Amino acid sequence: xxxxxKPKRTIIPFGPQHPVLPEPIHIDLVMEDETVVDAIPxxxxxxxxxxxxxxxxxxxxxxxxxxxxxxxxxxxxxxGYCEAVEHIMDVEIPDRAKYLRTIWCEFSRLxxxxxxxxxxxxGFGFEALFNECWRIREKVxxxxxxxxxxxxxxxxxxxxxxxKDVTPEMLKAMKETVIQVEKELKPVANTFLxxxxxxxxxxxxxxxxxxxxxxxxxxxxxxxxxxxxxDLRKTGYAAYDNIDFDIITSNDCDGYARCAVRIGELFxxxxxxxxxxxxxxDSEEVSVKLKGNPKGEFLMRLxxxxxxxxxxVEANGTKFIDRFRVRTPTFANLAPLIHTLKGAPFADVPLxxxxxxxxxxxxxx
Amino acid sequence: xxxxxxxLRLIAVIVFIVCAPFIGGILDGFDRKISARMQRRIGxxxxxxxxxxxxxxxxxxxxxxxxxxxxxLSYLFFVIFAGALFFGGYDLLxxxxxxxxxxxxxxxxxxxxxxxxxxxxxxxxxxxxxxxxPMELLVAIGFYLSTxxxxxxxxxxxxxxxxVRSDMPAIIYLPGFFIGFIFILTIKFRKSPFDISTSHHAHxxxxxxxxxxxxxxxxxxxxxxxxxEQVMLLGVVGLFFITSNPLSYIxxxxxxxxxxxxxxxxxxxxxxxxxxxxxxxxxxxxxICGGTNLLVLEIxxxxxx
Amino acid sequence: xxxxxxxxxxxxxxxxVIVASEERDKGHRLAQACASYVNDKYELLxxxxxxxxxxxxxLIIDTDTEVPSISRICFPAFTYENEMxxxxxxxxxxxxxxxxxxxxxxxTKTPFLKKGDK
Numbered sequence: 001x002x003x004x005x006k007p008k009r010t011i012i013p014f015g016p017q018h019p020v021l022p023e024p025i026h027i028d029l030v031m032e033d034e035t036v037v038d039a040i041p042x043x044x045x046x047x048x049x050x051x052x053x054x055x056x057x058x059x060x061x062x063x064x065x066x067x068x069x070x071x072x073x074x075x076x077x078x079x080g081y082c083e084a085v086e087h088i089m090d091v092e093i094p095d096r097a098k099y100l101r102t103i104w105c106e107f108s109r110l111x112x113x114x115x116x117x118x119x120x121x122x123g124f125g126f127e128a129l130f131n132e133c134w135r136i137r138e139k140v141x142x143x144x145x146x147x148x149x150x151x152x153x154x155x156x157x158x159x160x161x162x163x164k165d166v167t168p169e170m171l172k173a174m175k176e177t178v179i180q181v182e183k184e185l186k187p188v189a190n191t192f193l194x195x196x197x198x199x200x201x202x203x204x205x206x207x208x209x210x211x212x213x214x215x216x217x218x219x220x221x222x223x224x225x226x227x228x229x230x231d232l233r234k235t236g237y238a239a240y241d242n243i244d245f246d247i248i249t250s251n252d253c254d255g256y257a258r259c260a261v262r263i264g265e266l267f268x269x270x271x272x273x274x275x276x277x278x279x280x281x282d283s284e285e286v287s288v289k290l291k292g293n294p295k296g297e298f299l300m301r302l303x304x305x306x307x308x309x310x311x312x313v314e315a316n317g318t319k320f321i322d323r324f325r326v327r328t329p330t331f332a333n334l335a336p337l338i339h340t341l342k343g344a345p346f347a348d349v350p351l352x353x354x355x356x357x358x359x360x361x362x363x364x365x
Numbered sequence: 366x367x368x369x370x371x372x373l374r375l376i377a378v379i380v381f382i383v384c385a386p387f388i389g390g391i392l393d394g395f396d397r398k399i400s401a402r403m404q405r406r407i408g409x410x411x412x413x414x415x416x417x418x419x420x421x422x423x424x425x426x427x428x429x430x431x432x433x434x435x436x437x438l439s440y441l442f443f444v445i446f447a448g449a450l451f452f453g454g455y456d457l458l459x460x461x462x463x464x465x466x467x468x469x470x471x472x473x474x475x476x477x478x479x480x481x482x483x484x485x486x487x488x489x490x491x492x493x494x495x496x497x498x499p500m501e502l503l504v505a506i507g508f509y510l511s512t513x514x515x516x517x518x519x520x521x522x523x524x525x526x527x528x529v530r531s532d533m534p535a536i537i538y539l540p541g542f543f544i545g546f547i548f549i550l551t552i553k554f555r556k557s558p559f560d561i562s563t564s565h566h567a568h569x570x571x572x573x574x575x576x577x578x579x580x581x582x583x584x585x586x587x588x589x590x591x592x593x594e595q596v597m598l599l600g601v602v603g604l605f606f607i608t609s610n611p612l613s614y615i616x617x618x619x620x621x622x623x624x625x626x627x628x629x630x631x632x633x634x635x636x637x638x639x640x641x642x643x644x645x646x647x648x649x650x651x652x653i654c655g656g657t658n659l660l661v662l663e664i665x666x667x668x669x670x
Numbered sequence: 671x672x673x674x675x676x677x678x679x680x681x682x683x684x685x686x687v688i689v690a691s692e693e694r695d696k697g698h699r700l701a702q703a704c705a706s707y708v709n710d711k712y713e714l715l716x717x718x719x720x721x722x723x724x725x726x727x728x729l730i731i732d733t734d735t736e737v738p739s740i741s742r743i744c745f746p747a748f749t750y751e752n753e754m755x756x757x758x759x760x761x762x763x764x765x766x767x768x769x770x771x772x773x774x775x776x777x778t779k780t781p782f783l784k785k786g787d788k
Binding site for chain 3: 040042043044045047049051052087214215216217219230232234235297298299301308310312314316322323325327331332334335364
């Protein structure tokens with residue numbers, strides 16, 4: 001025979017409405033039998049153009065728009081915007097506010113990662129585990145609601161600090177919650193990391209080596225699971241420079257490594273919240289008065305639960321900002337996603353889409 | 366020839382045809398309830414599956430291919446026919462061949478629509494058949510060999526009516542076959558580690574796989590057929606325990622309940638595996654459990670002769 | 671470390687491709703790229719990251735200038751470039767996967783280009 005017979009190629013449209021996808025993303029999968037040979041993602045079903053609103057909103061009001069970019073990453077979007085403007089205006093916020101921002105950041109990391117673990121469990125058909133993850137997540141959300149007033153969109157940030165302070169009782173309750181969460185998390189983590197059927201799905205799927213991760217611009221847990229030790233919390237925004245923690249990495253480079261890194265980060269978040277509550281200083285003020293309008297530009301980098309997020313603010317000295325730009329982790333992780341999908345079996349597609357922890361509403365500000 | 370035995374057989378068949386959907390539905394309801402409790406949810410009512418199916422039958426039937434309905438009705442017919450053969454006490458080998466024929470009709474019905482998701486689903490359904498079929502045939506052969514190893518039987522037989530007259534429960538001769546059969550039941554019931562071609566929830570990559578293109582009444586037919594098949598397969602589980610002693614029927618009922626509960630536990634404690642692992646596991650179990658058991662049976666038979 | 675956000679270097683258009691290949695060869699990662707429309711000119715930002723250090727290259731160009739794509743040098747640039755092209759109408763040529771303004775499914779063309787009424 002002169003030429004090799006190739007299997008017929010078919011295109012499977014994956015999404016935007018697919019039961020395993022929590023949000024609308026569409027991927028055209030070019031398949032040979034059950035193997036993906038190429039993947040073309042397209043987003044943009046829910047593009048809202050929130051960045052454009054910055055031209056019409058006062059720079060103080062823009063915090064609330066920034067928070068509404070996404071429900072899960074809400075707190076840190078607001079905070080990223082505030083920190084960027086604070087850098088431009090050269091404002092130093094009170095220490096207590098810094099610590100509180102740290103605590104709430106870690107709370108949002110906890111609930112985001114628990115949400116992700118639940119979705120992953122659902123992705124490989126383990127309903128009991130899914131329910132368990134989301135049950136633990138409820139505790140975290142209840143505590144966010146108790147301390148900020150909102151379950152997801154907390155709206156406590158403002159340029160120059162925070163809108164409200166917490167009481168000592170609230171801090172105590174927060175500490176108790178994280179200890180409880182840690183206790184309940186242990187058996188769940190054990191199942192994710194040691195169960196035979198779970199391991200059969202995650203181990204060896206979606207390999208992204210260290211070199212590829214850099215070349216493709218991966219970020220967050222996706223990058224750390226490929227053995228790159230970068231965690232932007234180490235740059236010391238908020239109160240992270242006073243908190244002692246190690247960066248969690250893995251050298252396995254597969255789906256299991258990404259799961260393990262995120263589980264490690266959950267326990268780490270618990271530890272950070274405990275440290276921050278122990279170290280938080282007492283002071284009356286949680287915000288400073290602002291003078292004038294911002295002028296200048298700044299690129300703020302934050303470690304969102306899903307990875308590194310960028311907040312670029314270009315201000316012109318009026319109360320309206322020229323350009324506000326958010327680059328969300330999912331956007332950066334699209335290129336690594338395409339890479340991991342190529343050559344993967346069809347059964348792995350939902351899991352690989354999930355291992356980048358996609359947040360589509362973030363991506364389509 | 367009309368005698369009491371034949372009348373009893375006829376009654377058994379009629380009872381199966383009338384009652385199996387209700388038993389299957391109730392079992393399904395308990396399945397959902399117990400699963401929900403295992404996941405610390407409240408769960409739906411036990412009768413919920415009936416409402417679901419009734420609602421399906423009230424929906425408009427939409428299909429791209431008219432032959433789909435005919436193929437699905439053939440599927441339902443062969444499933445009922447297989448069950449009727451089993452409860453009527455006919456040939457066990459015939460029963461399993463009928464269920465295979467039924468699955469072929471399901472696959473034909475699914476692939477009649479030519480869509481991407483059912484395409485993948487039907488390929489996986491074929492793999493599932495490849496995993497189940499050897500064990501089903503082995504079980505039939507196992508029962509045949511158990512009768513030949515058993516001194517009570519003059520001639521070995523495949524007939525269910527003769528198998529239930531044995532003095533010794535077949536499980537004594539066929540423990541390996543029993544384990545293997547329970548293993549493939551997980552595949553047959555489309556429970557969690559092996560729900561790769563279609564599942565009870567749509568949360569998977571092929572959405573609903575084989576059943577993705579069935580709408581309204583067509584999907585209702587599939588549900589009802591699955592209930593019939595479940596009852597028939599659980600009947601086979603019972604057959605391992607039934608002897609001429611009437612008390613053994615209670616033992617069989619208990620065994621059925623235990624097996625069903627075990628399936629629910631497996632469903633709730635495992636992730637969905639990929640087809641290649643399913644293939645390796647099921648053939649491994651078949652060869653180890655079924656093969657060893659077959660060897661031992663042969664030895665016993667030779668000693669008896 | 672805190673000053674990475676102000677580390678913005680202005681470069682001429684001709685140097686973009688050279689700078690991008692240099693950064694790639696050093697093993698740095700393209701972290702983000704974006705456009706903005708200030709004073710009737712485009713400002714394109716390309717940020718390269720090495721661990722915690724970051725350098726951002728700024729390109730100021732007229733609205734009708736053609737910009738070469740760097741997606742052949744740094745593959746992940748294609749998403750950012752498609753975004754710039756679609757939201758701002760920046761003329762970028764030679765993107766590896768060019769969505770031709772279908773990256774976001776929006777009705778208005780170049781919605782970020784015209785200034786909102788202040």
